[in-house]
Amino acid sequence: MKKPDLSAFGRRSPAVRVLIGALVLVVAAAVGLGVVVATASIIGPTHSDSADGDGANQASPTVSLPANGAPPPALPALNPNAPVPDPAALQTAAAAALSNPALGALTAKIVDPESGSVLFDQGSTTPMQPGSTVKLYTAAAAALLFEPGSRLTTTVSTGASPTEIVIVAGGDITLSSQPESALYPGAATLQALADAVKAAGITQVTKVTVDGSLFEGATTAQGWGSGDAPSTYAAPVYPFMVDGGRTSADFKAMRYAEPDLAAAQQLAALLGNPQAEVARGAVDPNASVLASVQSAPIEDLIERMILDSDNTLAEVIARLVAVQVGQPRTFEGAVAAVSQVMTEAGVDMSGYAAYDASGISQLNVTTSSSLASLLSLATSGDAPKLDVVSSALAVSGYNGTLATRYEAGDAAAGAAGAVRGKTGTLSAVNSLAGTIVTADGRLLVFAFISNGGADLEATRAALDDVAAAVASCGC
Incomplete structure (x- = not known):
């Protein structure tokens, strides 16, 4: 049984940490949409900065914008002296x-x-x-x-012939079909994986195999209805998907019935071989690694x-918990691992x-x-x-x-x-x-x-x- 590569790339705080002693989060409510998990600053130029040389003598601003007012707090402050309610x-x-x-x-x-x-x-x-x-x-x-900063790695290795490749799933289902993911900020892109495979010298692909042996057992759980997976809110559980198994990069999009194979087909298309065969199988232990990409940090x-x-x-993360504590990589094992x-x-x-x-x-x-x-x-x-x-x-x-x-x-x-x-x-x-x-x-x-x-x-x-x-x- 192989474990997912959860390489720690240095510790860092979660995207937003709640400090219990001072629960104050100031947000830019005036701009409309705020995101707690990941916040991006949008800074637009107010003047031309096409100065000659190293830009030390840039032009002065041609417009003057009023200063933004202080944004209201999104969360109320805690009072360290507040009494315990009766x-x-x-x-x-x-x-x-x-x-x-x-x-x-x-x-x-x-x-x-x-x-x-x-x-x-x-x-x-x-x-x-x-x-x-x-x-x-x-x-x-x-x-x-998991240590903060740990990431999930998806690898592509050589296959049985020079035109075959094997995707070795590491549990990352957040790979993005878009240049930047709105579903999973910070996600690796499928295009980046394809580019890395090309850079390794793969010019033609006739078969893409997915090694999903990181997980085992049923892909849907007891107590799920026949319409629960695939649906707009869940996919059958595999350790490799693109956009969380969705058929498009829309949060409420329908999911694929076989999201791992659908993702493999998308990779084949990006490699210029959309008609390549896709299948499930196992990587040769002696195969060479061609390329890999990593997810956003686990805390994200x-x-x-x-x-x-x-x-x-949630189901994928629970399976990774099962892997770490040595429980079966199944629904039952994941539940037992979480409880443990x-x-x-x-x-x-x-x-x-x-x-x-x-x-x-x-x-x-x-x-x-x-x-x-x-x-x-x-x-x-x-x-x-x-x-x-x-x-x-x-x-x-x-x-x-x-x-x-x-x-x-x-x-x-x-x-x-x-x-x-x-x-x-x-x-x-x-x-x-x-x-x-x-x-x-x-x-x-x-x-x-x-x-x-x-x-x-x-x-x-x-x-x-x-x-x-x-x-x-x-x-």
């Missing part, structure tokens, strides 16, 4: 929102992570279907195992998986029983107490490598899966920015888990799981109302 007062503040019948069967837990005090508990040890909040376990396991992949709730990326890492880290996994790592399976169960246990650890400062999990949580009313919630006109709009979370959605399942900053500036951890509620929008709004009620509590 549990009875907090429950009173949230009572009306909690009584909404749209919530169906609701389990909930709210914790003050600094003191460890449980401020609210409603059936939190009852196993419930969580949907995509199980991605928090996947993200945390990967963050704890973790953040993207959480922020956008990327199901396919979480338990070893001290997370209470009581009531957790999963069949995938993304939350698609309708057989998955976990508890609000377990999710709160993980988030308490992530925000405690005792496990610095889990900063990436906190930083990846979507900001209410601003980005990711909470971008269109807590908006102006919503009952919960006043909590925009104060609530950060990971969402979960299945048929009759809605969950939300993350952090809340109260009106006093106190950081709390919460986990809500609703099963059997009303229609999707009504239940989401009801969950947001509960979180907003807690955020408004100066109690």
Whole structure:
């Protein structure tokens, strides 16, 4: 069994790190669209800089632009002296929102992570279907195992003849079909891989083989419906894809049924041989490496998986966790590996029983107490490598899966920015888990799981109302 090449190219902080002692993120809201995971500055020239020589005598600006005003904070600041909310007062503040019948069967837990005090508990040890909040376990396991800066390597090696090549999959499904990926910022491009193969002297390709032996077992999980993969939200799980297995570089595009072979066909086309045969197989141990490319750092992949709730990326990351801890590289092995890492880290996994790592399976169960246990650890400062999990949580009313919630006109709009979370959605399942900053500036951890509620929008709004009620509590 070979392990993925997760070469550490030097440690660096995640794209955005949440500092628990000072939760202040200033964003350029005036420019419209902001991205927490990766921020790019757009700087346009205000004058000609076509000076002669070394440019030391450049022309003066021909226009004068007004100075930008200070952008508003996206997140409220923490108050280090804020009191721990009184549990009875907090429950009173949230009572009306909690009584909404749209919530169906609701389990909930709210914790003050600094003191460890449980401020609210409603059936939190009852196993419930969580949907995509199980991605928090996947993200945390990967963050704890891999060093920041580690990257996934995709290699192309020689094949059985001079016109055959073998793609050796390393678990990177983020390779981009475009010059720059909008789906996975910082991703390697398929064109770069093709160019490197050409530079190695390959001028004709008659066959492209994909060695996907890094993973094994079924490519879809128990509890997935027949329409779950391929779909617009998931692909069958292989360790080599382009654009996450999508048929185009659009986030909501349909996925390929055989995304590894589709990606191989795309590489063949870029090499000038679109009719080349593509197949699955194994690389010869004595083959020569022709070319390789590397993914964005693992912490960026973790953040993207959480922020956008990327199901396919979650399943791949969980398989890589399984590889690292020596579990089978299957759905079952990935779930066991994630649970193992979480338990070893001290997370209470009581009531957790999963069949995938993304939350698609309708057989998955976990508890609000377990999710709160993980988030308490992530925000405690005792496990610095889990900063990436906190930083990846979507900001209410601003980005990711909470971008269109807590908006102006919503009952919960006043909590925009104060609530950060990971969402979960299945048929009759809605969950939300993350952090809340109260009106006093106190950081709390919460986990809500609703099963059997009303229609999707009504239940989401009801969950947001509960979180907003807690955020408004100066109690």
